[in-house]
Amino acid sequence: MSDAFCTDCKRQTEVVFDHSAGDMVCSECGLVLESHSIDETSEWRTFANESGDNDPVRVGGPTNPLLTDGGLSTVIAKPNGTSGEFLSSSLGRWQNRGSNPDRGLILAFKTIATMSDRLGLVATIKDRANEIFKKVEDQKSSRGRNQDALLAACLYIACRQEDKPRTVKEICSVANGATKKEIGRAKEYIVKQLGLEKGQSVEMGAIHAADFMRRFCSNVGMNNQAVKAAQESVQKSEEFDIRRSPISIAAAVIYIITQLSDDKKPLRDISLATGVAEGTIRNSFKDLYPHISKIIPSWYAKEDDLRGLPSP
Numbered sequence: 001m002s003d004a005f006c007t008d009c010k011r012q013t014e015v016v017f018d019h020s021a022g023d024m025v026c027s028e029c030g031l032v033l034e035s036h037s038i039d040e041t042s043e044w045r046t047f048a049n050e051s052g053d054n055d056p057v058r059v060g061g062p063t064n065p066l067l068t069d070g071g072l073s074t075v076i077a078k079p080n081g082t083s084g085e086f087l088s089s090s091l092g093r094w095q096n097r098g099s100n101p102d103r104g105l106i107l108a109f110k111t112i113a114t115m116s117d118r119l120g121l122v123a124t125i126k127d128r129a130n131e132i133f134k135k136v137e138d139q140k141s142s143r144g145r146n147q148d149a150l151l152a153a154c155l156y157i158a159c160r161q162e163d164k165p166r167t168v169k170e171i172c173s174v175a176n177g178a179t180k181k182e183i184g185r186a187k188e189y190i191v192k193q194l195g196l197e198k199g200q201s202v203e204m205g206a207i208h209a210a211d212f213m214r215r216f217c218s219n220v221g222m223n224n225q226a227v228k229a230a231q232e233s234v235q236k237s238e239e240f241d242i243r244r245s246p247i248s249i250a251a252a253v254i255y256i257i258t259q260l261s262d263d264k265k266p267l268r269d270i271s272l273a274t275g276v277a278e279g280t281i282r283n284s285f286k287d288l289y290p291h292i293s294k295i296i297p298s299w300y301a302k303e304d305d306l307r308g309l310p311s312p
Contacts, residue, residue: 004033066109066134067102108133111151115174119166121159128158136190146186149178153186160205167212167247169275209234209246209253212274216250217272220265222258229300230257236295237288244284251276252284256292259299259309 006013006026014027024034049103109130116126132154136142142150152175159166172180194202213234217227234253242249251274258265271278288295292306 006031006033028076032216036294043186066130073149076206091097105134105137108137108151111148112155115152115155115171118174119155119170121164121166122156122162125155125158125162125164128162129154132157132190132194136193139193141193142189146178146182148176148188150190151175151180151220152178152183153190156183156187157190157202158203160207161203163205163211165205165211166276177206180296207246209237209250212247212250213254216254218275220254220258220270222254222261223263225300226257226261229297230254232297233257233295237291240291240295242284242287242291244287247274248276248284249288250274251281253295255281255285256288256296256309260296260305 003012004015004024004026005011006015006029008031009026013029015033016025016027017023018025021034022037023036024037025032029097067293100285112129112133116129117218129151133151136150136154152171156168159171159312168180168183172178172183175183178186189201191204209232213231214309217230222230229258230253233256234250237249237253244252251270255265255267255270256271256275267278267281268278270281288311292309293303
């Protein structure tokens with residue numbers, strides 16, 4: 001049971017779900033608060049020691065417009081008994097011998113889905129990466145290239161286009177052995193190919209230091225007040241001509257905020273959490289230092305606190 005507001009009782013009461021009718025009923029007055037609700041849970045329970053080869057699934061997977069048959073092709077299952085075993089095995093062999101034009105795409109989409117899950121990306125980014133790979137694959141010019149690097153580059157570009165950028169190092173950590181250099185080359189190749197197809201440059205989306213702040217702050221383990229101060233600081237930093245990469249600026253701002261807090265973090269921890277080298281963070285901190293009084297919010301640190309920061 002769960003709680004909900006009952007209009008008759010005029011307060012929060014416990015409600016009972018009638019799954020057979022799809023009704024949500026107040027346990028105190030009996031008022032039906034919601035009717036014909038959809039039960040999204042599974043209609044069966046499968047146990048490993050009872051299921052055997054009997055698959056209770058009555059529907060296939062969702063359609064995929066990127067595949068030739070929309071992902072609705074029929075797969076001959078393995079025989080699970082003596083009756084019809086010869087027929088099933090023969091059909092299965094013939095199906096395996098037949099050429100499936102989408103076999104490579106299906107494997108690529110599965111790899112992209114695995115990488116997306118490991119990075120915690122939303123479905124829209126995964127779908128965009130699938131679309132990018134399909135366009136590149138249709139041009140028949142990617143043969144002989146590193147497949148893992150191509151898929152990782154598709155995911156990197158998709159993140160940029162969906163305004164949820166990830167660093168190359170983050171993409172590289174799930175790229176099945178592809179190096180940063182290989183992913184960079186694959187990215188340039190894909191952008192070039194898509195540009196030739198459209199006849200214009202591919203829009204990648206701008207990267208801002210604020211795009212990485214919440215994730216980096218979470219990796220460091222900062223409290224809510226420090227996270228808010230870091231986000232305000234990184235937005236203020238864009239008003240100044242600081243010629244550093246957005247990732248380096250984000251790491252440097254996090255380092256400054258943690259040094260001004262009671263829970264100071266060593267530079268090594270910041271480097272591990274952000275993937276930015278310690279020397280790069282020091283140099284970025286040095287470039288930010290002349291503007292630090294205008295970047296750090298006054299409600300978070302006073303002038304005396306700023307003077308207590310370590311010299312760059």
